[in-house]
Amino acid sequence: MLLFSAFAWLVLAAAPASAASAAEAEFSGFDANGDGKVTMSEVMGHIRPAIQKAFDAMDRNHDGVLSSDDFQDVSEGMQKFQQWLDGLLEPFSSSGDRDGTSQEF
Ligand SMILES: [Ca+2]
Numbered sequence: 001m002l003l004f005s006a007f008a009w010l011v012l013a014a015a016p017a018s019a020a021s022a023a024e025a026e027f028s029g030f031d032a033n034g035d036g037k038v039t040m041s042e043v044m045g046h047i048r049p050a051i052q053k054a055f056d057a058m059d060r061n062h063d064g065v066l067s068s069d070d071f072q073d074v075s076e077g078m079q080k081f082q083q084w085l086d087g088l089l090e091p092f093s094s095s096g097d098r099d100g101t102s103q104e105f
């Protein structure tokens with residue numbers, strides 16, 4: 001029982017320190033030069049990889065710019081999905097005209 005109490009005390013005592021450590025670790029991730037301050041440049045440097053990854057995912061033809069061409073295949077994919085969904089829902093058409101569309105739901 002004494003061991004359990006000691007363990008519980010250690011967990012409770014460590015909890016705030018863990019949160020502080022997590023915040024400190026997050027801060028130090030932004031503080032690239034370790035001077036204890038975070039500049040806009042350091043913030044941008046920290047988030048740039050994630051922004052670049054999102055941009056690259058959107059730049060589907062990999063020409064370095066975003067244009068309507070990048071979204072063309074997404075648009076075509078959505079149209080095919082809509083046709084598939086309309087076909088799937090046709091037996092449940094509420095208008096009874098056998099011309100059911102997903103818009104009726
Ligand atoms: Ca800094």
Ligand SMILES: [Ca+2]
Binds near residue numbers: 060062067
């Ligand atoms: Ca592109």
